[in-house]
Amino acid sequence: MKKYTYTESKDTRSGFGAGLLEAGRKNPNVVALCADLIGSLKMEAFIKEFPERFTQVGIAEANMMGIAAGMTIGGSIPFTGTFANFSTGRVYDQIRQSIAYSNKNVKICASHAGLTLGEDGATHQILEDIGLMKMLPGMTVINPCDYNQTKAATEAIAEYEGPVYLRFGRPVVPIFTAPDQKFEIGKAWMVNEGADVSIFATGHLVWEAIQAGEQLAEMGIDAEIINIHTIKPLDEEAVLKSVAKTRCVVSAEEHNRLGGLGDSIAQLLITHDPVPMRYVAVNDSFGESGKPAELMKKYGLDAAHIVKAAQKVLQLKKQRAGTAAFV
Amino acid sequence: MANVQELEKIASQVRRDIVRMVHAVQSGHPGGSLGCTDFLTALYFKVMEHDPKFNMDGTNEDIFFLSNGHISPVFYSVLARSGYFDVKELATFRKLNSRLQGHPTTHEHLPGVRVASGSLGQGMSVAIGAALAKKINGDSHLVYSLHGDGELDEGQNWEAIMFAGSKRVDNLIATVDYNGQQIDGPTEKVMSLGNLHAKFEAFGWIVLDVEGNNMADLLRGLDEAKALTGNGKPVCLLMKTSMGKGVDFMEGSHEWHGIAPNDEQLAKALAQLPETLGDY
Numbered sequence: 001m002k003k004y005t006y007t008e009s010k011d012t013r014s015g016f017g018a019g020l021l022e023a024g025r026k027n028p029n030v031v032a033l034c035a036d037l038i039g040s041l042k043m044e045a046f047i048k049e050f051p052e053r054f055t056q057v058g059i060a061e062a063n064m065m066g067i068a069a070g071m072t073i074g075g076s077i078p079f080t081g082t083f084a085n086f087s088t089g090r091v092y093d094q095i096r097q098s099i100a101y102s103n104k105n106v107k108i109c110a111s112h113a114g115l116t117l118g119e120d121g122a123t124h125q126i127l128e129d130i131g132l133m134k135m136l137p138g139m140t141v142i143n144p145c146d147y148n149q150t151k152a153a154t155e156a157i158a159e160y161e162g163p164v165y166l167r168f169g170r171p172v173v174p175i176f177t178a179p180d181q182k183f184e185i186g187k188a189w190m191v192n193e194g195a196d197v198s199i200f201a202t203g204h205l206v207w208e209a210i211q212a213g214e215q216l217a218e219m220g221i222d223a224e225i226i227n228i229h230t231i232k233p234l235d236e237e238a239v240l241k242s243v244a245k246t247r248c249v250v251s252a253e254e255h256n257r258l259g260g261l262g263d264s265i266a267q268l269l270i271t272h273d274p275v276p277m278r279y280v281a282v283n284d285s286f287g288e289s290g291k292p293a294e295l296m297k298k299y300g301l302d303a304a305h306i307v308k309a310a311q312k313v314l315q316l317k318k319q320r321a322g323t324a325a326f327v
Numbered sequence: 328m329a330n331v332q333e334l335e336k337i338a339s340q341v342r343r344d345i346v347r348m349v350h351a352v353q354s355g356h357p358g359g360s361l362g363c364t365d366f367l368t369a370l371y372f373k374v375m376e377h378d379p380k381f382n383m384d385g386t387n388e389d390i391f392f393l394s395n396g397h398i399s400p401v402f403y404s405v406l407a408r409s410g411y412f413d414v415k416e417l418a419t420f421r422k423l424n425s426r427l428q429g430h431p432t433t434h435e436h437l438p439g440v441r442v443a444s445g446s447l448g449q450g451m452s453v454a455i456g457a458a459l460a461k462k463i464n465g466d467s468h469l470v471y472s473l474h475g476d477g478e479l480d481e482g483q484n485w486e487a488i489m490f491a492g493s494k495r496v497d498n499l500i501a502t503v504d505y506n507g508q509q510i511d512g513p514t515e516k517v518m519s520l521g522n523l524h525a526k527f528e529a530f531g532w533i534v535l536d537v538e539g540n541n542m543a544d545l546l547r548g549l550d551e552a553k554a555l556t557g558n559g560k561p562v563c564l565l566m567k568t569s570m571g572k573g574v575d576f577m578e579g580s581h582e583w584h585g586i587a588p589n590d591e592q593l594a595k596a597l598a599q600l601p602e603t604l605g606d607y
Contacts, residue, residue, distance in 0.1 A: 031463070055459065055494075063452045063486035070392075070456020073441050074384050074464050078456075093446050094483070098453055102433045102443045 001217040002192045004176045004210050012168035012204065013111040015147035017042025019154025020079055020109075024050050027077065030158050033068055034081045035061045040170075041081035041111050061086045065094035069104040077158055078106050084113035084167060085126035088133055099163050100136040107157050108133075109166045113143075114254035115282070115299055116171040116204070116292035125287035131259020133165040134232040140185060141232040143167040143253075143261075145206035147175045149229060152183035160185055169254075171292040173204040186230045188238035194224035197310045197317075198242040201252040202228045202261045205280070205301060209252055212306035223310060234264050236272075243273055248313035252280040252306050254296075276316035278309040329372050331542045336603040337408065338368040338542070342573045343600045344404035344417055344607060350593040352421040355429070358583040359475060360401035362506050362568035365540050367401050370471060371409040374549045379410035381438035389468045390457060392442060394450020395475035395504065396430040397585070403427050406439035407607070414607040448481025450474060451501055455491050458499040469556055472501045477509030480518045485530075491561040492531025500552045502564040504539070508581035527563045539566035574599055 024030045024046050031053045032046050038056075047054045057064040061082055068078035080087065087110035088095070099106045115125050134141045140162060144150040150168050157164045177189075191206065192213055201209035206227045213223040224242050228235065243249060249269065251262035262279035269275060282299050296302045329337070341364050349355035371377070375389040393402050400420065407414040412426075419425035426435040430445025442453045454472035461468060478484065491499060503523070511517050520526075527534045533555050537548030545566075552562045570584070571577030574596040577588075588596055 053463070057490065058486075058493075060486035060490065062449075062483040063455075063490055066449050066452020066483065066487065067456035067459065067490070069442060070453035070458070071460045071463075073390070073453075073457045074386060074460030074466070076460050076463060094449055094452075097443050097446045098449050104442070 001213050006174035006176045009172045009174050010147040011172050012150040014042045015150030016154050016168050019151035021045045023155050023158035027158050029077045031076045032079045033064050035064050037082050061091045062094045065091045066098050068106045069098040072104045079109050081109050084110035084129045088129040100139050107164045112170045113167045115287040115295040118292050119289045121289040122286040127256040127282050130255050140164045142230050143203040144229045146177050148177045148179050152181050156183040174207050186233045188235035189227040191225040191227050194222040196222045197248050198246040199225045199250045200228050205252040208303045211303035215307050231261050247275050248317040249277040250309040257281040276313045278313050280306050280309050334542050338364050339601050340604040341404045345400040346596045348400045348420040349587045353587045356397040356585045358570040359398040361572045362570045363504050364401050367405040369545045371405045392450045392454040392472040395478050396444030399431050411439040417607045447478045448483040451487035455496050458496050470499050474503050476505050488530045495559045496561045497559050499561045502566050505565050506568045506570045508570045510584050532563045533560045534563045536565050539568035540572045
């Protein structure tokens with residue numbers, strides 16, 4: 001198992017704020033909109049440097065999505081900022097018609113995704129956003145794993161033409177990727193090469209997957225860990241190549257089991273290469289108030305659950321191999 | 328530049344196109360289309376500076392957004408008649424593999440359409456965005472938009488109306504098709520609009536009233552609206568129209584919101600609408 005260490009932890013939303021500022025410096029067409037959550041989205045630095053390129057929309061997310069769509073007409077590249085729940089579920093039809101179906105170059109940037117926004121509870125803890133957004137034709141869906149990757153992803157989507165959903169979060173998580181990384185949309189990142197089981201993780205569950213990988217290594221299990229930061233378009237080649245070697249799979253995400261990364265991988269595998277698979281995801285429920293780590297544990301999203309899922313698919317793989325021997 | 332008489336002639340042909348298109352596929356929305364024919368004719372043949380060669384960004388030209396996308400027949404006819412695409416293509420309206428979808432879309436790359444509309448209440452936000460982009464680009468041209476009065480039931484409009492007033496989006500002229508009708512009946516019965524004039528004013532807009540089926544009054548109203556832009560306030564044109572205008576048995580009733588005439592009704596309608604530019 002490759003060793004990953006970190007000296008600093010930060011929230012991914014701060015990576016977005018830093019990336020937005022860089023994107024703004026590189027490209028004069030980058031503009032930003034916010035629905036009364038400047039501080040939460042870490043947009044202050046951009047606004048300070050480019051006040052004329054920022055629009056405060058107030059608590060009116062539907063209007064914000066429409067205005068963003070309109071601003072692309074004339075060449076602006078709008079980045080909208082609000083919580084993930086208000087970036088997707090609340091404004092689904094606005095995104096569907098005015099942005100996705102109209103193919104507008106809008107970057108929908110969503111903080112506070114998932115359970116780990118913590119104490120605010122289920123009204124704000126959207127666990128359905130990846131599914132909602134990936135079902136829209138032409139929509140790119142990105143969920144980076146740490147501060148550095150979120151910053152790099154934010155800069156990368158400014159250079160990409162087309163609608164994008166960028167998902168990040170509130171909790172402070174270890175920074176373990178390189179600060180100068182090149183972010184390639186749709187290209188999975190090999191975290192650790194292994195032979196026994198493929199773990200496909202997205203968002204800050206990549207760190208949990210690394211912790212799980214270390215525990216599995218102590219048990220003599222060689223886990224391959226792949227960071228699927230781009231859920232759509234899925235890097236099918238990377239998934240199939242890994243599965244061809246390991247023959248069993250675990251997916252890990254902070255999202256409902258229904259409609260997330262796991263479903264995308266399962267759909268690919270059922271078509272091309274069916275192998276035993278388990279999901280580490282929220283089991284079709286709403287969240288609740290609590291501390292992020294408590295919630296991760298209660299809803300089955302931490303490293304311990306990834307280890308358990310890996311053991312299960314390894315057992316199934318073994319059984320399968322046994323059955324094959326009798327045939 | 329076309330005068331009132333010439334514009335009325337064009338409008339007659341546009342109305343013929345509308346009833347023929349809707350009749351041909353036995354679906355579509357003739358009522359609102361006929362009511363807004365004079366307005367769209369005035370915009371595209373007189374009021375707006377625009378380029379039928381069409382580029383999506385619409386820089387250095389006036390641009391228009393149709394929010395109430397169901398009146399696509401009038402939009403398509405006016406776009407074709409003003410040179411955005413061949414009028415023959417009007418025959419493909421609502422048919423398989425057509426660029427003229429039931430509701431307008433950019434998805435099939437039809438020249439003249441800059442955003443999809445049909446799910447109501449979204450167009451004003453988009454028009455505001457385009458108006459902001461024009462300001463950023465230093466482009467002094469205007470953004471026009473059209474909305475149904477029934478469409479104002481949708482809450483997103485009021486977010487947009489509040490925004491435009493608050494942020495002084497003064498390069499926008501939003502027109503409301505004030506025909507007093509919606510699918511389930513008169514607006515007064517379905518969801519009263521109250522004092523629409525006062526509502527827009529309270530949100531910081533300049534509001535003008537205009538007779539939308541009187542070409543001379545329309546031109547007066549649009550000229551006045553144009554003159555009032557650039558003064559720190561968005562401009563709203565409350566445009567009184569009759570749904571189904573120009574076809575006597577359709578006029579003034581919500582019954583013709585979304586149904587097509589049969590063969591006999593088509594003949595009766597066309598007899599009232601002189602063919603001025605040649606049918607497609």
